[in-house]
Amino acid sequence: MSRPKAQMRSLARSALRLACGESRARVIYDALSAGRELAWNSARRRLYPRYWRQSWRDRRRGVRTFAIHGEFGDAVLALPFLRGERRRHPGQRIVVVMKGQRSGVSSRSKRDPLSEAGVRLMTDKGGQSVNFLREFWSRVPFVDEVREGDVGDVRFRYWQAQPAFGLQGRTVGPCDYRPFMDQLFTDEDRRQAEAIWTESGRPIRVAAHLRRSATEIAALVQELDRSELGRLSAVALLGSRRHESVPDLDTGRIKVIDLTDNYEKGVSIMPLLQAIRSADLFLGGRGGFEIFALASGVPALTVFDEDGWWEQRRLWPQRLWDENPLGRLVRAAEFDAQRVFAEETAPWLRPRACPPAEFAGLSCLPVCQQLP
Numbered sequence: 001m002s003r004p005k006a007q008m009r010s011l012a013r014s015a016l017r018l019a020c021g022e023s024r025a026r027v028i029y030d031a032l033s034a035g036r037e038l039a040w041n042s043a044r045r046r047l048y049p050r051y052w053r054q055s056w057r058d059r060r061r062g063v064r065t066f067a068i069h070g071e072f073g074d075a076v077l078a079l080p081f082l083r084g085e086r087r088r089h090p091g092q093r094i095v096v097v098m099k100g101q102r103s104g105v106s107s108r109s110k111r112d113p114l115s116e117a118g119v120r121l122m123t124d125k126g127g128q129s130v131n132f133l134r135e136f137w138s139r140v141p142f143v144d145e146v147r148e149g150d151v152g153d154v155r156f157r158y159w160q161a162q163p164a165f166g167l168q169g170r171t172v173g174p175c176d177y178r179p180f181m182d183q184l185f186t187d188e189d190r191r192q193a194e195a196i197w198t199e200s201g202r203p204i205r206v207a208a209h210l211r212r213s214a215t216e217i218a219a220l221v222q223e224l225d226r227s228e229l230g231r232l233s234a235v236a237l238l239g240s241r242r243h244e245s246v247p248d249l250d251t252g253r254i255k256v257i258d259l260t261d262n263y264e265k266g267v268s269i270m271p272l273l274q275a276i277r278s279a280d281l282f283l284g285g286r287g288g289f290e291i292f293a294l295a296s297g298v299p300a301l302t303v304f305d306e307d308g309w310w311e312q313r314r315l316w317p318q319r320l321w322d323e324n325p326l327g328r329l330v331r332a333a334e335f336d337a338q339r340v341f342a343e344e345t346a347p348w349l350r351p352r353a354c355p356p357a358e359f360a361g362l363s364c365l366p367v368c369q370q371l372p
Contacts, residue, residue, distance in 0.1 A: 003333075007132075013310055054155035062218040064089060067097040069160035071133060072288030076295055077161045079140065080176040086142040093144040097156055098133055122263040123242070132269040139184045139270060173319030174297040181296060185274050192267070193274035200234035200255040202217035204349055205279045207293070210239040210246045210260070213285030213303040218247040220283055220301075220345060225251040229344060232353050236275060238262075238289055280352045281326070281345070291316065299326035301344055303335055 016025035058065055064085060068078050075098070086094055137146040145207050151158070165308045197205050206224065209370050221235055230253030239246050239260045246260055259265065262272050273292060276282060282293035282300040286308040294316075300356045302321075309331055321327035 025091045032242065039133060047152045055157075062092045063095055064092050065095040065097060065156050067149070067153065067156040067158050069151060069158065072136065073101065073291040074288075075123065075133065075136060076288060076291045077172065078159050079180070080172045081159060082140070083142050083180060094142060095145045095147065096137055096140075096143050097147050097149040097151055097153070098137060099148070099151055122240070122261070124263045125266060129300050130263050130268075132263070135269050136273075141180060141183050144261055170316040171319050172295070173317065173323040174295055175323060177295045177297075181277075185270060185277075189270045189274045192271035193278050196236065196257060196259070196267070196271070196275050197234060197278055201258060202232055202234035204229060204233040204256050204281075204352055206233055206235045206281045206349075207276050207279040207289075207298075208235055208237055209282070209284035209287065209288050209289045211244055211285055211289075212308065213332055214239070214244070214247055216303040216332055216335045216337065217283050217285065218249055219335075221249055221254070222251070223337050223341035224349075225249075225254045227341070228254055229346065229353065230254045233349070236279070238272070238276075238284075251274050281349060283345075286316075291320070294324055294327075296321035297324060299348060301326060301328040301330065301340070303330045303332050305332045306367055309333075 013025065016028055016272070018029060019025070044079075054065070065080065066078075066085075069075055082094060082096070122132050124130050131148070134146055134148065137143060149156075206221075208221050210217055224230055224233055230251075233253075234255040234257055235251075236257040236259050237246075237249075241260050249256065259267060259272060259275070262268070276289065276293055276299060277296050279293075279298055282290070282298045282303075283298070284290040284293065285303050285305065290300070290302050294302075300321075321329055326348055330340060330344075
């Protein structure tokens with residue numbers, strides 16, 4: 001986000017807070033922001049003849065094409081919607097257009113390296129670029145074809161989480177992912193993920209994503225290391241040292257499993273995601289891994305910075321936390337590592353010290369057991 005835009009949004013939020021109070025101001029701001037995105041990215045496409053010509057051609061071919069905004073987090077949020085499209089139109093092929101290196105958006109913004117300016121490309125052991133998002137989409141059973149392209153092309157239907165959840169009343173939670181989540185993973189993915197944790201020899205498994213709010217998450221890991229649970233815990237570090245600054249950890253008790261830049265270590269995206277599913281606890285800020293952990297029903301504690309508290313809090317459906325076994329959201333401005341660890345993290349981990357944790361399907365969540 002450019003500096004003038006960030007300043008304008010900050011001024012708008014401050015004015016709304018003074019006029020309406022913080023809670024009401026957040027609701028108004030989110031509605032205005034979602035309305036802007038819906039009008040610019042989706043509604044305006046219907047003003048172009050190209051959109052209707054493409055829609056007519058797709059209908060004749062029995063195809064429904066959707067351009068998916070953003071990267072991994074948006075892909076995860078879009079899955080229940082796409083599954084619903086398949087169920088409503090069983091005779092039509094579902095085609096997803098995603099950002100890619102051939103779409104002219106392969107480099108990220110220098111002003112904000114964490115922005116959604118383009119697709120994040122990973123590098124494998126041989127130095128070759130890997131598009132992890134294509135690998136993920138290729139596993140989705142109700143998507144027939146994935147193409148790299150320009151998601152801003154007005155010919156395609158456009159799906160974006162912000163207007164979908166902020167204005168259209170849609171919502172998702174772990175129970176919406178239960179029918180298909182296991183189908184994304186192979187037995188080999190499960191074997192590799194289990195090997196990652198088993199090699200540590202520790203009964204407590206924690207996945208920590210060091211990206212946004214990395215300082216706060218690192219402080220929680222340090223508290224775990226200093227506690228009596230440290231010698232029983234393995235912590236898998238997620239993130240990318242090539243793309244962001246990952247804080248160094250000074251640990252002595254916990255077993256650190258460094259999975260940053262995972263492709264360079266021979267671990268592709270699907271075994272990595274399965275390792276997250278196998279964790280006793282997920283710690284993160286806001287991003288794709290966080291959405292995946294919450295949607296998968298992995299006990300999660302998330303820390304949102306101020307932009308996240310305003311821009312993302314209502315964009316992410318509240319059910320992601322409500323239906324999560326732990327489901328804690330902490331504001332970075334109010335974060336205290338010792339307090340959060342003592343009140344939230346430690347009480348959750350102590351019962352899991354023995355025996356070693358085993359992944360249980362989403363059907364074991366109490367809220368999902370109530371479903372027909």
